[in-house]
Amino acid sequence: MNKAHVIEHLRFALTAQLHNAKQAAQAAHDAATHEESVAETQYDTLGLEAAYLAQGQAERVNDCYRAIQLFEAIFNGSNFHQVREGALLCLMDENEQVKWFYLGPHAGGLTVTVKDTHICVVTPQAPLGKQLIGKQCDDEVTLTMAGRAHTFVIVHVM
Incomplete structure (x- = not known):
C-alpha cells in the first residue's frame, strides 16, 4: 500500500x-x-x-x-513505528481478513478506495482509535461490537 x-x-x-x-x-x-x-x-x-x-x-x-x-x-508526516495520528495501518482479524485504517484527526467513518482496497478513517476518540494509539506491529487490540469481542492484530503501521 x-x-x-x-x-x-x-x-x-x-x-x-x-x-x-x-x-x-x-x-x-x-x-x-x-x-x-x-x-x-x-x-x-x-x-x-x-x-x-x-x-x-x-x-x-x-x-x-x-x-x-x-x-x-x-x-506531511512520514511512516511511523507506533500508531498515532497520521498513521496508515493494516489490521487482521481472527478470520485473517485484512482491514486498512487511517488514523485521522477528524472525519471518522470517511472511506476511500485505493486499488480495490477500502481504507476507513478512524479518529483517536473512536473506541478502536483509543485502543490503537501507541501500539506497534504485532500488537493486538480487542473491540466489542454487538456484544461480541473481536481481536485484531496490527500487521503494518506506516
Whole structure:
C-alpha cells in the first residue's frame, strides 16, 4: 500500500465533501431567502425552518474546512513505528481478513478506495482509535461490537 496514494485520495474525498456541503448550504440559503419562505401567518414556519437548515449547512461547510486544515497538518508526516495520528495501518482479524485504517484527526467513518482496497478513517476518540494509539506491529487490540469481542492484530503501521 502506498501511503502517498491514500493521502491523495483522502484529500480528494475531503474536497468533495466540502464541495457538496457548499452546494447544500447555497441551496438552503436560497430556500431561506426565497419570497415564498416569507411567513403568511404566525403559524407559517416554512421560512424559519429553512433558516435553521441554512444555518446547519453553513456549520457543515465550516466543519469541512476544519477537517481539511486538521488533515493537512498531519499529511506531511512520514511512516511511523507506533500508531498515532497520521498513521496508515493494516489490521487482521481472527478470520485473517485484512482491514486498512487511517488514523485521522477528524472525519471518522470517511472511506476511500485505493486499488480495490477500502481504507476507513478512524479518529483517536473512536473506541478502536483509543485502543490503537501507541501500539506497534504485532500488537493486538480487542473491540466489542454487538456484544461480541473481536481481536485484531496490527500487521503494518506506516
